[in-house]
Amino acid sequence: MTEDLKKQLIEKACEKQIKTDPSHDINHVLRVVNLAERIAEQEGADLDIIIPAACFHDIIIYPKDSPQNKNAADESAELTEELLESLDDYPTDKIEKVKTAIRQCSFSKGIEPDLLEARILQDADRLEATGAISIMRTFSSGGQMNQKFYKSEDPFCEKGESIPFASGLDLFYNRLLLVEGMMHTDFAKKIAKRRTDFLRAFLDETRTELEESGIIET
Numbered sequence: 001m002t003e004d005l006k007k008q009l010i011e012k013a014c015e016k017q018i019k020t021d022p023s024h025d026i027n028h029v030l031r032v033v034n035l036a037e038r039i040a041e042q043e044g045a046d047l048d049i050i051i052p053a054a055c056f057h058d059i060i061i062y063p064k065d066s067p068q069n070k071n072a073a074d075e076s077a078e079l080t081e082e083l084l085e086s087l088d089d090y091p092t093d094k095i096e097k098v099k100t101a102i103r104q105c106s107f108s109k110g111i112e113p114d115l116l117e118a119r120i121l122q123d124a125d126r127l128e129a130t131g132a133i134s135i136m137r138t139f140s141s142g143g144q145m146n147q148k149f150y151k152s153e154d155p156f157c158e159k160g161e162s163i164p165f166a167s168g169l170d171l172f173y174n175r176l177l178l179v180e181g182m183m184h185t186d187f188a189k190k191i192a193k194r195r196t197d198f199l200r201a202f203l204d205e206t207r208t209e210l211e212e213s214g215i216i217e218t
Contacts, residue, residue, distance in 0.1 A: 001047035005089050012083055013055040021144065023137035024061045028128060032057065035188075036124035040117070042187045048094050049117040053101035056080040057125060065145050065165045073106040107175065113184075123188035130179040131195025135202060138176065142168045155210060156203065169206070172199065 010033070017026045033054040040050045060075040062068040077099040084090045084098065101118040104111045105125050113119045128134060139149070150169040154160060162173035176199055180192040211218045 001051055002089070005087070006051055008087060008089070009052050009055045012087075013059070016056075016059055016079075016083070018058075018061045021061055021141070023140045024058045028137070029055060029058065031133070032121075032124045032128060035127055036121055039120045039123055039185050039187050043116060043120060043185055045117050045120050046094070046097075048091060049097045049101060050120060052080065052084055052090070053098045053105070053117060053121050054124060056083060056098075057102045057105050057121060059083075063145060064141055070108065073103050073109065077102040119184040123183050123185050126179045126182060127188060127191055127195065130176050130192055131198055134176050134179075134195070134199070138171050139168050142171075150206075150210075152215065155216060156207065169203075172203065 010030070013029050013033075014026050017029055018024055033051060036050050036054040037047065039045075040047055056076060056079070058072075058076060059079050060072050062072050080102060081095055081099055084095050085092065097115060097117060100115050101113075101121045104113040104115065104118040105121050107126065107129065113122055128137065141147075142149070145165060147165060148167040150156075150167045155167075155169055157170060157173045162170040164170065164174055177196060180189070180196040183189040183192050207216070210216045
C-alpha cells in the first residue's frame, strides 16, 4: 500500500462517510483504519485489503433499530467495489477480499471470519464497541433513536435479560461487555481487556449515582 493510494482512500472516505451520525462519522472510520493497520502489522496481513476495508466498512449506515440495518454491510461492500474500481492505482484482483472483509465485519450478523484481514477488521471495529469511546457512541446513537439512558425499573438488567435498543445501559449487557471475549488477535485482546475494565468502572459509578439519586435502593 503506497502512501499516495492510502491518501486517496482516506480522502474518498472523508467525502462519502455519513455526516449526520457522530457514532459512525469519519472520526470513527479513521480510528478503525489506524487500529486495523496496527493489528495488521502485528499479524502480517495485506494492507491493500485492510485499509480500504476499514475506510469503507460503514460507508452505508442505517439507524440501529431500522429493518434496513441488516443490509448495511452488504450494501457497503457493493459500494466499496464501485469506489475501488474508480481508482486507477488499486489492484482490482483484491477487491473481492475487501468486500469479504466488510461483509464479515458486521457485529449483528455474528459471523466468524475465515479471512485474516476480515478478522483484523472485525477486531478493530469491535474495539470501537468497548471502552470510553464506546460509551460516547452508545449514547449518541441512543439519542438519535430517542432511547432512554436506562430502564428505571431495571437499570442494570438484573431482573431480566437485556433488551436490544431498550436503553443505553442495555447495550452494555448485550454488546459492549461481550466484545472482550470476541477478539481474534492478541493485540486486540489486550486492548479490549483494559477497555472493558473501564466499562465496569463506569457502571459501578453509575450505580452509585443512581443510589444517591434514590432511583435504586442501596
